[in-house]
Amino acid sequence: xxxxxxxxxLVGGVLVSAFALLGDxxxxxxxxxxxxxxxxxxxxTLGLTIAREGRAYAATEARSMIAGAVAFFLYASCVSWxxxxxxxxxxxxxxxxxxxxxxxxxxxxxxxxxx
Amino acid sequence: MGESVTKITVDLSAVRRTTxxxxxxxxLVGGTITVLVxxxxxxxxPEIGGLFLxxxxxxxxxxxxxxxxxxQKKQRAGVNGQKRSRxxxxxxxAGAAMGCAGLLAFAFTVYKMLPRHPxxxxxxxxxxxxxxxxxxxxxxxxxx
Numbered sequence: 001x002x003x004x005x006x007x008x009x010l011v012g013g014v015l016v017s018a019f020a021l022l023g024d025x026x027x028x029x030x031x032x033x034x035x036x037x038x039x040x041x042x043x044x045t046l047g048l049t050i051a052r053e054g055r056a057y058a059a060t061e062a063r064s065m066i067a068g069a070v071a072f073f074l075y076a077s078c079v080s081w082x083x084x085x086x087x088x089x090x091x092x093x094x095x096x097x098x099x100x101x102x103x104x105x106x107x108x109x110x111x112x113x114x115x
Numbered sequence: 116m117g118e119s120v121t122k123i124t125v126d127l128s129a130v131r132r133t134t135x136x137x138x139x140x141x142x143l144v145g146g147t148i149t150v151l152v153x154x155x156x157x158x159x160x161p162e163i164g165g166l167f168l169x170x171x172x173x174x175x176x177x178x179x180x181x182x183x184x185x186x187q188k189k190q191r192a193g194v195n196g197q198k199r200s201r202x203x204x205x206x207x208x209a210g211a212a213m214g215c216a217g218l219l220a221f222a223f224t225v226y227k228m229l230p231r232h233p234x235x236x237x238x239x240x241x242x243x244x245x246x247x248x249x250x251x252x253x254x255x256x257x258x259x
Contacts, residue, residue, distance in 0.1 A: 012149020033210020064165025
């Protein structure tokens with residue numbers, strides 16, 4: 001149990017850091033931003049889920065991830081709008097907008113992916 | 116017109132400006148979120164757990180870091196760059212919004228292919244599709 005959690009932690013840490021580093025490297029910033037929505041957590045999690053629970057289980061997770069990705073789009077758009085239009089600071093804009101992600105993700109799941 | 120003049124370049128200075136504490140913070144956040152996603156999946160099942168595969172895990176740390184780096188750059192130049200630094204981080208967030216098309220394509224590919232194909236093949240194809248769709252959307256946006 002603890003070994004599995006530690007393994008998840010290490011794999012997730014490495015993958016998320018690697019994609020964030022890629023985002024640091026590129027210019028212009030709009031291109032670098034693409035890496036902010038890289039499937040880093042998904043890649044780390046799905047590999048382990050497939051090994052442990054099987055492909056059908058992981059495919060169900062991927063189905064819900066579609067709703068999560070739409071929610072991420074709304075979230076990132078909201079952060080961008082708050083920062084560019086209203087000059088809200090990065091930490092506040094990105095943390096407060098998590099509510100947008102949560103409402104959209106669970107709303108979409110309730111309406112569509114739950115079936 | 117805009118597209119033909121937008122060149123993608125590699126800028127190592129941003130990496131040099133990132134401290135080891137900031138690298139460590141990203142590692143910690145990434146690792147913790149991955150553990151939490153696993154726990155949520157176990158507790159509430161794959162349908163709820165799957166939502167968190169597209170959770171903006173590292174986003175607050177990245178937005179803060181970009182804003183901070185830009186602000187430091189402007190301060191070194193002797194100007195108050197608060198507005199500019201927020202604009203730059205906002206542009207990065209707009210890029211992430213475009214990247215979500217790739218994230219969605221990644222999820223759809225895994226969902227459709229995984230039940231019938233080997234995992235390594237599926238994840239490799241899905242990564243390729245993520246990158247292709249994300250860059251394509253970015254290019255279309257730049258060209259418009």
